[in-house]
Amino acid sequence: MLKHFLFQVFVKKKFCFHFFMNASSLFHSTINTLALRPWLWRQQKFLSPQLAIPLFPVAGKKNSCDLLALNETDLEEQFVRGDGPGGQATNKTSNCVVLKHIPSGIVVKCHQTRSVELNRQRAREILQQKVDLFYKGENSDIFKEKRTAEKKKQEKKRRAKENLEKKMHIKEMQESDSK
Amino acid sequence: MRLLTSPLRRMLSGLLNCCEREGGRPSKCCSLNPHHLLPRQNFSAKPTAAELVRYWHGVFEANRIPEAQESSEYIISYVLGAKTIHSLSASSLSNPLTSEQQQQVQWLSMKRLQRMPVQYVLGEWDFRELTLKMRPPVFIPRPETEDLVSLVLQKSQRSGSPAVNAGHRCPTAIPHPVILEIGCGSGAIALSLLNKLPQSRVIAVDKEEAAVNLTCENAQRLQLQDRIRILHYDACSGSWEQLLPWGPVDTIVSNPPYVFHEDMAHLAEEILSYEDLDALDGGNDGMRVIKKILALAPFILKDLGVFLEVDPRHPEMVENWLQSHPELSLSISATHKDFCGKPRFLHIQKHKAGDSSNKKDFACPSVHLP
Numbered sequence: 001m002l003k004h005f006l007f008q009v010f011v012k013k014k015f016c017f018h019f020f021m022n023a024s025s026l027f028h029s030t031i032n033t034l035a036l037r038p039w040l041w042r043q044q045k046f047l048s049p050q051l052a053i054p055l056f057p058v059a060g061k062k063n064s065c066d067l068l069a070l071n072e073t074d075l076e077e078q079f080v081r082g083d084g085p086g087g088q089a090t091n092k093t094s095n096c097v098v099l100k101h102i103p104s105g106i107v108v109k110c111h112q113t114r115s116v117e118l119n120r121q122r123a124r125e126i127l128q129q130k131v132d133l134f135y136k137g138e139n140s141d142i143f144k145e146k147r148t149a150e151k152k153k154q155e156k157k158r159r160a161k162e163n164l165e166k167k168m169h170i171k172e173m174q175e176s177d178s179k
Numbered sequence: 180m181r182l183l184t185s186p187l188r189r190m191l192s193g194l195l196n197c198c199e200r201e202g203g204r205p206s207k208c209c210s211l212n213p214h215h216l217l218p219r220q221n222f223s224a225k226p227t228a229a230e231l232v233r234y235w236h237g238v239f240e241a242n243r244i245p246e247a248q249e250s251s252e253y254i255i256s257y258v259l260g261a262k263t264i265h266s267l268s269a270s271s272l273s274n275p276l277t278s279e280q281q282q283q284v285q286w287l288s289m290k291r292l293q294r295m296p297v298q299y300v301l302g303e304w305d306f307r308e309l310t311l312k313m314r315p316p317v318f319i320p321r322p323e324t325e326d327l328v329s330l331v332l333q334k335s336q337r338s339g340s341p342a343v344n345a346g347h348r349c350p351t352a353i354p355h356p357v358i359l360e361i362g363c364g365s366g367a368i369a370l371s372l373l374n375k376l377p378q379s380r381v382i383a384v385d386k387e388e389a390a391v392n393l394t395c396e397n398a399q400r401l402q403l404q405d406r407i408r409i410l411h412y413d414a415c416s417g418s419w420e421q422l423l424p425w426g427p428v429d430t431i432v433s434n435p436p437y438v439f440h441e442d443m444a445h446l447a448e449e450i451l452s453y454e455d456l457d458a459l460d461g462g463n464d465g466m467r468v469i470k471k472i473l474a475l476a477p478f479i480l481k482d483l484g485v486f487l488e489v490d491p492r493h494p495e496m497v498e499n500w501l502q503s504h505p506e507l508s509l510s511i512s513a514t515h516k517d518f519c520g521k522p523r524f525l526h527i528q529k530h531k532a533g534d535s536s537n538k539k540d541f542a543c544p545s546v547h548l549p
Contacts, residue, residue: 077518079518079519084447085442085490085491086323086517086519086521086523087321087323087437087488087490087491087517087521087523088318088321088434088436088437088438088458088459088488089438089442089445089446089450089459090321090447091296091298091319091321091447091449091450091454092245092246093246093249093250093253093297093298094246094249095322111263111265112262112263112265112266113262113263113266113305114253114262114263114304114305115305115306115307115308115322115325116322116325116518117307117322117325117326117329118305118307118308
């Protein structure tokens with residue numbers, strides 16, 4: 001499994017979109033085809049959101065994770081802002097952020113919020129998780145957490161099935177006693 | 180081909196008879212043509228969110244409403260209690276909407292069909308971490324301005340580093356900064372700064388009473404009213420003494436009207452019909468209010484400086500104007516680009532007398548310039 005998705009990644013290493021088959025449900029990323037809009041690739045150099053949030057998560061369920069830090073100079077951002085003059089002269093609501101990690105070629109897209117700044121921060125969080133998974137594979141905390149969560153889910157299902165079987169058995173016993 | 184449902188037709192007739200649009204310019208008539216509404220060919224009896232998004236996207240496109248897809252998505256998400264369609268689960272998107280929800284979607288979409296900006300349609304919008312009430316004609320905060328706040332935060336929070344050149348100023352972090360915002364609008368900048376700088380205080384002023392009221396309302400909703408003073412004040416005509424309830428200020432921040440007057444006519448219908456044009460029109464050179472702010476800065480400002488959002492043509496124009504007004508002792512210490520790569524933000528500081536170095540692209544060493 002690991003070899004399979006790493007193979008996919010290496011084959012598509014140059015600029016393209018990656019789809020992590022096992023982790024995609026966690027990370028809200030989507031395969032995206034470039035629309036014919038004036039996309040602007042920009043080397044992220046100014047006012048990186050890392051000033052607002054630390055690059056490794058410090059709160060929430062992943063606060064025990066030790067993820068590889070992202071270097072802002074390795075990132076390129078893309079924004080949909082259209083052809084207009086921008087600033088006050090424009091009032092557009094599309095604020096999707098597309099963020100690329102140049103060394104690995106991994107790209108994430110985020111339009112979860114109505115704020116460009118929050119989308120940029122969220123894109124970095126998602127990208128950091130993907131990059132960590134990319135370089136560490138099964139050693140990544142992301143991978144381990146996912147596996148633990150799956151095991152718990154399976155265990156829960158198994159217990160529920162056992163309980164149901166027990167109840168059905170008891171019911172059968174009661175019915176046969178009453179006859 | 181199925182016809183429009185009769186409740187929808189009645190609503191349309193009501194809207195067409197109404198000459199006075201909510202918040203719009205009274206002279207502009209309703210341009211809605213019901214024949215441009217699409218028939219609901221593929222609707223089930225109880226449409227799902229996904230079906231409604233597709234339907235209204237089609238209607239907006241047929242009526243040449245800009246951002247047809249985004250408008251449809253934001254409206255339906257809002258009715259379902261979410262900020263964006265992408266934050267809704269797959270099951271939420273495939274659940275049928277109640278009839279009340281459908282009616283609400285229709286009502287909001289009718290407003291969008293009149294080219295009302297989405298932010299006014301929903302009556303709210305997000306700016307960084309904050310959700311703010313929006314109401315015409317108070318200026319809607321633009322996404323670029325989120326970076327202006329980042330810039331002010333960066334300079335306010337950074338600890339000092341030794342000066343490298345004469346006139347170079349890298350102040351230590353100020354423990355209780357007093358920030359003046361000129362032209363606060365909905366309160367986006369002021370309230371974001373208060374939210375991120377718990378020790379700060381803000382004086383927010385605007386020449387429009389509607390803006391003062393909306394900033395007040397947003398401050399109370401966010402429980403930030405204790406650290407903000409909101410004044411009805413016109414920077415072009417008011418006396419600067421009114422700006423000193425807490426003494427000289429550490430920083431002035433502003434997103435002043437900076438559109439060149441000749442460009443005003445080319446703005447989108449959403450802007451021209453619903454937003455306060457005085458919040459946009461900066462006069463012939465777009466610098467009418469910028470100049471007023473810089474002219475009063477020396478009287479009220481301490482060391483952190485002035486942070487302005489401007490038109491991309493302004494950095495050079497402001498530089499020249501400051502050089503032709505040496506009595507102000509101000510110069511641009513840094514110019515920063517927005518996320519589209521356009522020069523958008525100026526950091527202007529007091530310089531020491533006799534310093535003649537070119538500060539056009541100068542910045543403190545730890546600040547990274549694009």
